[in-house]
Amino acid sequence: MTTIAVLGNGRVGGNLAAALTRAGHEVTVADRTPGAAADAARTARIVINATPGAGSLDRLAALREELRDKILVDVSNATTDGADGLPADLIYPGSSLAEQLQEALPDTHVVKTLNTMLFPVMTSPATLAQTPTAFLSGEDLQAKQTVRELLIDLGWQKEWITDLGGIQTARATEAAILFVPHVIRSAGFTPFAISIAR
Numbered sequence: 001m002t003t004i005a006v007l008g009n010g011r012v013g014g015n016l017a018a019a020l021t022r023a024g025h026e027v028t029v030a031d032r033t034p035g036a037a038a039d040a041a042r043t044a045r046i047v048i049n050a051t052p053g054a055g056s057l058d059r060l061a062a063l064r065e066e067l068r069d070k071i072l073v074d075v076s077n078a079t080t081d082g083a084d085g086l087p088a089d090l091i092y093p094g095s096s097l098a099e100q101l102q103e104a105l106p107d108t109h110v111v112k113t114l115n116t117m118l119f120p121v122m123t124s125p126a127t128l129a130q131t132p133t134a135f136l137s138g139e140d141l142q143a144k145q146t147v148r149e150l151l152i153d154l155g156w157q158k159e160w161i162t163d164l165g166g167i168q169t170a171r172a173t174e175a176a177i178l179f180v181p182h183v184i185r186s187a188g189f190t191p192f193a194i195s196i197a198r
Contacts, residue, residue: 001025002150005044007037007059012075012119013050016154019123023153041066046073046146053078053097061104068107071143073150074098074170075114075122077177086181090174098137098170109143111136112170113151115177117193123154125193132193136163137170162196 006017006029013029021027030040041047041063049056053076060067078097082088092100098112113136114122125132134156136144148161164172176194183192 002046002146003044004028004046004048005030005037005040006048006050007040008050008052010050010052012122013048015119015123016048016050016075019154020150025153038063038066041070044070046071046150048073049076049101051076054080054091056097057100057104060101064105064107067105071109071111071140071146072101072105073114073147074101074110074112077115077174079177082181084181086184087177088181090178092174094171096168096170096174098174099167102139102167109138109140110167111138111140111143111147112167112173113137113147116173118180118189118191120191121193124191125154125156125160128191128193130195130197131157131160133196134161135169135173136161137165137167137173139167 001024003026004020006013009029009031017027017029028040030036047070051059056076078091079087080089098110102110113134121132134151138144144163151161
């Protein structure tokens with residue numbers, strides 16, 4: 001059992017919190033109440049960023065002390081929205097939200113994962129017709145191993161998880177968000193994920 005704080009109580013955060021609780025972890029969900037995120041992060045070993053990516057950097061940079069020596073699992077994508085509310089462009093072209101977070105939080109182990117799929121797949125990967133891929137990006141090998149174990153708790157098979165390397169590799173997975181609006185417009189809001197076929 002691990003103490004986990006989920007920052008964000010929308011569809012993504014709520015889905016992850018429920019699944020991790022079912023897996024036996026002690027989970028706290030922080031809403032937007034002043035001080036809730038700091039209180040939750042302070043007492044957790046792992047913090048999951050499920051807040052809207054456009055505001056994540058400022059929100060989490062303010063928690064530098066609470067996040068010291070913690071693992072920060074970043075599942076968000078920082079994008080501008082188009083007229084239909086779907087992602088339109090990257091906020092950090094030539095970089096990534098994960099890199100910006102790691103730079104702002106040098107004493108925190110940032111691990112990027114689960115950001116290349118619609119949120120239902122994060123906790124139910126086996127429901128897709130084809131095998132999905134979950135990617136890991138981060139500088140700390142032990143932190144990535146801990147996150148890998150969390151993914152297995154969420155139903156991911158070991159062979160479905162690919163470690164891409166350092167935090168800079170999050171640029172590639174975050175750019176995959178640009179697929180999302182086109183796929184949704186062509187096929188509707190049906191769960192899907194990026195998959196590496198070998």
